[in-house]
Amino acid sequence: MATKNQVTVPHHQQKTEGGAVVPKGKQKNAADGKHRRALGDIGNLVPAGAPPAAEAKPQHQISRPITGNFGAQLLANAQKKAQIRETKPKVSVKPKPAEVIIEISPDSDEVTKKRSSRKKVHTMTSVLTARSKAASGINHKLIEPIPDIDASDAGDQLAVVDYIEEIYKFYKISENLSRPGDYMESQMEINAKMRAILADWLIEVHHKFELMPESLYLTFYIIDRYLSMKKVLRRELQLVGVSSMLIACKYEEIWAPEVNDFICISDRAYSREQVLTMEKEILNVLEWSLTVPTxxxxxxxxxxxxxxxxxxxxxxxxxxxxxxxxxxxxxxxxxxxxxxxxxxxxxxxxxxxxxxxxxxxxxxxxxxxxxxxxxxxxxxxxxxxxxxxxxxxxxxxxxxxxxxxxxxxxxxxxxxxxxxxxx
CATH class of the missing domain: 1.10.472.10 (Cyclin-like)
Structure with a gap:
């Protein structure tokens, strides 16, 4: 029997169904295309003989034949959608309104709700207040600070810093309660010039005895207070001065001068009994009230x-x-x-x-x-x-x-x- 001539194809080449020789490297791609065509036929998406999915253009597929009634229905649906699209109102995007600052006065309990990074709004009240301050020069006026004059004595118990303000408030009130009145017109034998002579001499006595300044000012308070309440003879005026200083020294001094010291300094114009008698008289008239602000x-x-x-x-x-x-x-x-x-x-x-x-x-x-x-x-x-x-x-x-x-x-x-x- 005659045998057919067999053509041996190299192992790196394979034949396709049509008899064409396909290189071994392209054999796999051909199989993939075949599988894709089969899947396309099953899904009724890719017609037979169409190019591979990667190269084919998408086409609109209809799964049923277009009859007259179905075409009319499609046309009616399209017209209805177009009509709805035309009648639907357009939505416009409004710009976001700018935030507004509401300024609240300092004495209000409300809290500012919004703050804007844009332009600050000034109220009319704040503008007028600023103008008034600028016109009067308040903005540039320097207020002199009032120092605490007692700060350096805070550790000194004798300075009584905790009570010093109240003490001087009391002095201010009490200085009007015991002031001597205008007495010179009621005095028959003494006048202002005689009083000045007595004052000059008493200041000299005070200086010679090296007394405290408190004693000098209390002496003059006692003299004026007594003369405003009693009429004094001219020859007794110096006696009133000596006795008043004796009282003041007993009240203020640690080591008060003795009665004989005042008798000697007055050139023995008065006896001891006269000085002590006048001392008692003055204290009784003043009702022993010597604690006064001088x-x-x-x-x-x-x-x-x-x-x-x-x-x-x-x-x-x-x-x-x-x-x-x-x-x-x-x-x-x-x-x-x-x-x-x-x-x-x-x-x-x-x-x-x-x-x-x-x-x-x-x-x-x-x-x-x-x-x-x-x-x-x-x-x-x-x-x-x-x-x-x-x-x-x-x-x-x-x-x-x-x-x-x-x-x-x-x-x-x-x-x-x-x-x-x-x-």
């Missing part, structure tokens, strides 16, 4: 408020002792006399400012309230070198007390202040 109590406080140095301190006491000799000063309260002495001393020493907020707070007086009393003290300073009663001037002309009496009086400055006040 100018000295206010002087030490106001000097502390003025932050005074030694020169300032000597000048203040010089003017205050000049005031003790003037009967016209009796109409002023002790606190006003003390404050006026501080103000006058600042004028003499040309301190600036003449009156500070600290002094105003602790004295309770403005410079305008003190001006009349200050004029008297400055005039006394100007007349002291020519006055016949000049022990106070000599005392404060010494080097030990800073020779403050030799400073020129502040008459010119007082006149300028007076002219400004009148204008």
């Amino acid at each position: 100018p000295y109590m206010f002087l030490v406080r106001f000097l502390k408020a003025a932050m005074a140095d030694k020169e300032m301190e000597h000048m203040v006491f010089f003017l205050a002792e000049l005031g003790l000799m003037q009967y016209s000063m009796i109409k002023y309260r002790p606190s006003m006399v003390a404050a006026s002495a501080v103000y006058a001393a600042r004028c003499v020493l040309k301190k600036s400012p003449l009156w500070t907020e600290t002094l105003k707070r602790h004295t309770g007086f403005s410079d305008a309230q003190l001006f009349d009393c200050v004029q008297i003290l400055v005039r006394c300073h100007a007349e002291a070198p020519q006055d016949k009663l000049k022990f106070v001037y000599k005392k404060y002309s010494s080097v030990e007390l800073g020779a403050v009496a030799l400073n020129p009086p502040a008459m010119q400055l007082i006149e300028q202040l007076k002219a400004l006040d009148l204008n």
Whole structure:
């Protein structure tokens, strides 16, 4: 039998169904395409003979034949969708409104709800307030701080820092309850000049005995208080002065001078019995009330408020002792006399400012309230070198007390202040 010629195909080549020789590397791709066509036939998505899925274009497949009724139904559905699409309102996107700040006054309990990073809204009230402050210069005005003058004495129990404010409030109230009245018109044999002579002599006695300053000011309170309640003969005026100083020393001094010391200093013008009898008389008339605020109590406080140095301190006491000799000063309260002495001393020493907020707070007086009393003290300073009663001037002309009496009086400055006040 004749045999058919068999063609041997190399192992790296295989035939396809159509007889074509396919290289071995492409054999797998051909099988994949075959499987894809089969899956396409099953899903009725890819017609027979179509190219592979990766290369074919998508086509709209219809799973049923389009009849007349079905076509009319499709057309009606399309028209209905188009009509609904036209009648449906368009939704417009509105821009987000800007946030608004609502400013609330400081005394309100509400809290600001929103804060905006954009422009800040100012209320009319805040604008008007800012304009008023700017017009009056409040924004640029520096308020002088009031220092605590008792801070340095916080650890000193004798300074009684915890009670010092209340103590001086009490002094302010009680100084009006026991003030001596105007008595010179009711006195028949004594006058203001005699009182000045007695005052100059008592200040000298006080200095020779080296007594406390509290004793000097209490002595003059006792004298004026007694003379405002009793009529005194001329020959007894010095006796009243000696007995008053004896009482004051017993009240203030640790080692008070004896009665014989006062008898000797008065050139034995009075006996021991006379001094002791007058002492009892004065105490009975004053009803043994000696705890009173004198100018000295206010002087030490106001000097502390003025932050005074030694020169300032000597000048203040010089003017205050000049005031003790003037009967016209009796109409002023002790606190006003003390404050006026501080103000006058600042004028003499040309301190600036003449009156500070600290002094105003602790004295309770403005410079305008003190001006009349200050004029008297400055005039006394100007007349002291020519006055016949000049022990106070000599005392404060010494080097030990800073020779403050030799400073020129502040008459010119007082006149300028007076002219400004009148204008």
